[in-house]
Amino acid sequence: MNLKIFITLLLVIFLLSSCCNIEPDSKTPSPPSPVFLKMHFIDVGQGDSILVETPGGKNMLIDAGDNSEGERVVSYIEKEGIKRLDVIVATHPDSDHIGGMDNVVESFDVGKIYMPDKTKTTKTFKDVLVSIRDKGLKITKARAGVNIDLDPSINVEILSPNSAEYEETNNYSIVIKLVYDNTSFLLPGDAEGFSEKEMIKKGYDLKSDVLKLGHHGSHSSTTPDFLEKVSPKYAIICAGKGNKFGHPHKETLKKLKKAGIQLYRTDKNGTIIAISDGKRIEFNLEREDN
Numbered sequence: 001m002n003l004k005i006f007i008t009l010l011l012v013i014f015l016l017s018s019c020c021n022i023e024p025d026s027k028t029p030s031p032p033s034p035v036f037l038k039m040h041f042i043d044v045g046q047g048d049s050i051l052v053e054t055p056g057g058k059n060m061l062i063d064a065g066d067n068s069e070g071e072r073v074v075s076y077i078e079k080e081g082i083k084r085l086d087v088i089v090a091t092h093p094d095s096d097h098i099g100g101m102d103n104v105v106e107s108f109d110v111g112k113i114y115m116p117d118k119t120k121t122t123k124t125f126k127d128v129l130v131s132i133r134d135k136g137l138k139i140t141k142a143r144a145g146v147n148i149d150l151d152p153s154i155n156v157e158i159l160s161p162n163s164a165e166y167e168e169t170n171n172y173s174i175v176i177k178l179v180y181d182n183t184s185f186l187l188p189g190d191a192e193g194f195s196e197k198e199m200i201k202k203g204y205d206l207k208s209d210v211l212k213l214g215h216h217g218s219h220s221s222t223t224p225d226f227l228e229k230v231s232p233k234y235a236i237i238c239a240g241k242g243n244k245f246g247h248p249h250k251e252t253l254k255k256l257k258k259a260g261i262q263l264y265r266t267d268k269n270g271t272i273i274a275i276s277d278g279k280r281i282e283f284n285l286e287r288e289d290n
C-alpha cells in the first residue's frame with residue numbers, strides 16, 4: 001500500500017474514532033421527563049367541563065358547559081396546545097353539560113364519543129348530534145363496567161349507567177372512575193342518589209382521592225352511604241356563582257365539613273387544576289377563595 005494512502009487512512013480512522021468518542025461525552029444524559037395526569041375542572045359557570053391530559057399525552061373532555069360556554073371551552077383547550085381529543089364524554093343530555101359540545105366537536109380532531117342511551121328533543125341536543133354527524137363520527141353508547149381505552153398508564157372505567165331506563169335524566173349520567181397509579185378521581189356527572197345506590201349495590205370500588213360532586217353539590221346527590229364508600233380527601237364542586245338552583249346545597253356542604261374533606265369550588269376558585277404524579281395530587285387554583 002502506498003504510504004500516503006496508508007497515512008491518510010490512519011488519519012481518517014483516528015478522526016472518526018475521536019469524533020465518535022467525543023459524541024457520547026458531549027451529550028449530558030437528560031433526566032427522564034416527569035409524567036403527570038392533569039385534570040382541569042374548567043370554570044364554565046353553572047355546568048360541568050373537565051379536561052383530562054394523561055401522562056401518555058392523550059386527551060379526554062368530559063362535558064363542555066352550557067351553550068354560552070362553548071367558545072370559552074374551545075379556547076381553553078387550544079391554549080393547552082391540544083389539537084386532538086382522543087375521547088369525548090357527554091355525561092347526559094342536559095344543556096349545562098352538552099351545550100358547548102357542538103363547538104368542541106367542530107374545533108378539534110376527535111376520536112371516540114361516549115354518550116348514554118338517552119335523547120332529548122331540545123335544539124341544544126340536536127346541535128350536538130348534527131356536529132357529530134357532520135364530522136362523520138359515531139356515538140359509542142356508554143355502559144357500566146366498560147373500560148375506556150385512553151392511555152395504558154391510566155385506568156378509565158365507566159361505573160354507570162347500570163339500568164336501561166331511569167325516571168330522572170340526571171341518573172343517565174355517565175360516571176367515570178379514573179385511576180393513575182396510587183391516585184384516583186370519581187366523576188359522576190349529575191348522577192343522583194338512585195344511581196349512587198346502584199353503584200354501591202353493584203359492588204364497584206368507589207374509593208377515590210378526589211370526588212367531583214354529583215349534580216353541582218345538590219342535596220339530590222352525595223348521599224351519606226355514597227360519600228362514605230368514596231371517602232375522598234378532596235371534593236370539587238362545579239357550580240355558577242349565585243345560580244338559581246342554590247347549588248351547592250348547604251346540606252351537602254355540611255356533610256363534607258363533617259367528614260373533614262378539603263373542598264374546592266369553581267364558583268369561588270375559578271378553574272381548578274389537579275395534577276397527579278401517581279403518588280400525590282397538587283391543586284392549582286385560578287383564585288383563592290375570598
Ligand SMILES: [Zn+2]
Nearest residue numbers: 047096190215
Ligand atoms: Zn348539571
